[in-house]
Amino acid sequence: MALLEIDGASKRFGATTAVDDVSLNVERGAFYALLGPSGCGKTTLLRMIAGFETPDSGRIFIDGIDVTGLPAYARPVNMMFQSYALFPHMDVAGNIAFGLRQERLDRRRIAARVDEMLALVQMSGYARRRPHELSGGQRQRVALARALAKMPKLLLLDAPLAALDRKLRAETRLELTGIQERVGITFLVVTHDQEEALSVASCVAVMDRGRVVQTGAPAEIYERPASRLVADFVGEVNLFEGELTAGFNGLALVVAGFREPVPLPCGTRLPEGAAAALAVRPEKVVLSHAPPAGFAIAATVSSIGYLGGGSIVHLATEQGMALKAYLPGAAASSFGRGAPVWATWPPDEAVVLTQ
Amino acid sequence: MTGMGWTGRLLLIGVPFLWLALFFLLPLLIVVKISLAQSTIGIPPYTPLLVDHDGGRELHATLANFALITNDDLYLRAYLGSLGNAAMATALCLLIGYPVAYAIARSQGVRRHLLLFLVMLPFWTSFLIRVYAWIAILEPNGLLNQCLIALGLTAAPLPLLNNEFSVELGLVYSYLPFMILPLYGSLSVLDPSLIEAAADLGARPLQGFLGVTLPLTLPGIAAGSLLVLIPALGEFVIPDLLGGPDTLMIGKVLWDEFFNNRDWPVAAAVAVVLVAALAVPLLAAQRFLERGHAA
Numbered sequence: 001m002a003l004l005e006i007d008g009a010s011k012r013f014g015a016t017t018a019v020d021d022v023s024l025n026v027e028r029g030a031f032y033a034l035l036g037p038s039g040c041g042k043t044t045l046l047r048m049i050a051g052f053e054t055p056d057s058g059r060i061f062i063d064g065i066d067v068t069g070l071p072a073y074a075r076p077v078n079m080m081f082q083s084y085a086l087f088p089h090m091d092v093a094g095n096i097a098f099g100l101r102q103e104r105l106d107r108r109r110i111a112a113r114v115d116e117m118l119a120l121v122q123m124s125g126y127a128r129r130r131p132h133e134l135s136g137g138q139r140q141r142v143a144l145a146r147a148l149a150k151m152p153k154l155l156l157l158d159a160p161l162a163a164l165d166r167k168l169r170a171e172t173r174l175e176l177t178g179i180q181e182r183v184g185i186t187f188l189v190v191t192h193d194q195e196e197a198l199s200v201a202s203c204v205a206v207m208d209r210g211r212v213v214q215t216g217a218p219a220e221i222y223e224r225p226a227s228r229l230v231a232d233f234v235g236e237v238n239l240f241e242g243e244l245t246a247g248f249n250g251l252a253l254v255v256a257g258f259r260e261p262v263p264l265p266c267g268t269r270l271p272e273g274a275a276a277a278l279a280v281r282p283e284k285v286v287l288s289h290a291p292p293a294g295f296a297i298a299a300t301v302s303s304i305g306y307l308g309g310g311s312i313v314h315l316a317t318e319q320g321m322a323l324k325a326y327l328p329g330a331a332a333s334s335f336g337r338g339a340p341v342w343a344t345w346p347p348d349e350a351v352v353l354t355q
Numbered sequence: 356m357t358g359m360g361w362t363g364r365l366l367l368i369g370v371p372f373l374w375l376a377l378f379f380l381l382p383l384l385i386v387v388k389i390s391l392a393q394s395t396i397g398i399p400p401y402t403p404l405l406v407d408h409d410g411g412r413e414l415h416a417t418l419a420n421f422a423l424i425t426n427d428d429l430y431l432r433a434y435l436g437s438l439g440n441a442a443m444a445t446a447l448c449l450l451i452g453y454p455v456a457y458a459i460a461r462s463q464g465v466r467r468h469l470l471l472f473l474v475m476l477p478f479w480t481s482f483l484i485r486v487y488a489w490i491a492i493l494e495p496n497g498l499l500n501q502c503l504i505a506l507g508l509t510a511a512p513l514p515l516l517n518n519e520f521s522v523e524l525g526l527v528y529s530y531l532p533f534m535i536l537p538l539y540g541s542l543s544v545l546d547p548s549l550i551e552a553a554a555d556l557g558a559r560p561l562q563g564f565l566g567v568t569l570p571l572t573l574p575g576i577a578a579g580s581l582l583v584l585i586p587a588l589g590e591f592v593i594p595d596l597l598g599g600p601d602t603l604m605i606g607k608v609l610w611d612e613f614f615n616n617r618d619w620p621v622a623a624a625v626a627v628v629l630v631a632a633l634a635v636p637l638l639a640a641q642r643f644l645e646r647g648h649a650a
Binding site for chain 1: 546548549551552553554555556557558559562563566567570571
C-alpha cells in the first residue's frame, strides 16, 4: 500500500481550478517530486496534503488513514516551508523543539532529540542562535531539522533549494538525499526547477494546469516524455511537428520545409497521416562539416553558448527553423559562427509524441 | 564621514532637540517652578521663586504643595482611581482591540481599507462632541434606556450615566482606536506562514496563538497599551462629563485645583507627580521595545 494516496482531489479558487482531479500514489520511502511551472497547482496540492487547504472533492489518505477532514495539527505530516518560516522569537533549539513540545514530551527527551537533529543537519553548536543570526543555508538546515524532529510519516518540502545560491544548492541537494536515506522518511518535494527534481527524486510527477500529466522515474520523464509539454518543460528539446507517412523502412515524419521525411524510431506504431511531433534532446544531435550518410539537416551555426563542461550550439536551418545541439567538452570549437553544418541523430534516440 | 558634514549632523539632531527643549522641557520646568511656589491672590496667582531682598536675591521655594498632596489622601485616592480606571480601560481595549486588529489584518483588499477607515472614522468628529453624544445615549431618558424599556428588558431606566460604568465606557470608546492601530501594525507584518508552521508542527489554534502570534505582536501590545494608558491616566473630559459624584480621577482634581480653587502651585504639584508617575511605565516600555528590536 502506498504511503500517500490522493484520490481524485480537486480545488477551485473562484473561477480558476488550481487542482483538477489529481490522483497520485507515493510509495513508502520514496523521494517524490512534484514538478511543474508556477501556477500549475503543485503548491495547492502540497497545502492540501499538509492540511492548509481542503479539497473541494476527492480524498487524501496517509498510511491508509483518510486525513481529508483532519486539521493540519493532527496530520502525521510535517512541512518545510519555502520561506523556512522559522520562529524569529525563538533560538534554533527552540524552533526544533516547538513540535516536540506540542506532544508534551519530557524535557530530557526533547533536549536529546534536538541535539540529535542538530547533529543530523550538522548544526551542533548553533542551538542558541536566533534565525536572523544565521545564513540562508543554515536557516534551511534548521527548517529541515525542525520538520524532521517529530519523525513524520511524510515530509513535505516546498521548493527547498529555491532560496539558495547555485553552489550551495548543489551541495544541499546531495545532503538532502543523504539525510533522506538515513532517516528513511518519505519526502515529497514541490519544485518548478526541473534540475532539482531530476537530481534528487526517485520518482517525478509533472503537473500542468492542475493536472498530473506524467509520472515516472527521472530518466523515464526525460528520455520518454509522454507529451510535447513534458518534453518542453523538462530539459531542453528540439520539437519537429509534422505528419506521419510510410517511409523506406517503417514510418517517417514529413516536416514542412525539410527536403526528406525524418526517420522515426523503429517500432513506431501509429496510423499513417496522423499529426505527430518528434522530440530530440540537444545532446543527441550530432554535428558534422560534411553531409553524413543517411538523414541529415543542413543548417548554419547562429551562436555558440559556452557552458563550461560543454557548449550549446544554436543552429538555423535553411528555412529559418531554430535547432539546438549540445556538444560536450571542446567539440564545439571546430564550428565557427555562420559555418554550414549538417545535423543528425540516431533515429532511436528521438521520441514520437502525439499529445 | 560620508554625505553629511558636522554642520548637517548638528542641524539634524539640533532642530528636534531644540523643539523638544522649547515646547516640552521649558513648559515642564515652568510647571515645576510653580509647584515650588505659594498660592497668592494676584496675577499670576503664585509667589515668585526669586525675591529681591536687601539688594540681594533670595530663593523662595517650598515643598509645602508636595507635602499637602501626600498628607491629604484625596490626592492619593485620585491617583489610584485614575490608575485603576486607566488600567481597566487598557485591559478592555486590549481585549476588544486584539480580535478587531486580527480580523482587519487577515482581511484583504478593499475590505481591509474599509475596516481601517471605520476605525479612524470617529476622529473626524470632535472628541468633546462624541463624549457629549454618550450622555444622550446613556441618560435615564436616553436612547439606550428607551430601547431597553421598549424591548421589555427592564421596567425602570437603568442608571447608566454618571457612574464608574459610564466613565469606563467613555475611556474604552475613546481610546480603542489607539489600541487597534498599533496592534494592526504588528499583526499585518506577521508572516502567515509562521502560524501555518505552528499548526503543521502540531500546535492547536490556541497553542499556536500563545506560542507564536502573541509573542511576536508584543511590541504592538506594548505600544497600544501605552497609547491608551497614558492619556487615560490624565483624562479630564470623560470623568467630568460622564462621571458621577464619586468618580475620583486625578485629571479632574487637577482641573478643580486650577480653575475652581485657583491654587496653581498645588495643581502644578499634582501635575509634576503625574508626569513622574507616567515616566515609569514609559521608560519600562521603551526598554522592552528596544530589547525586542535588538533580538
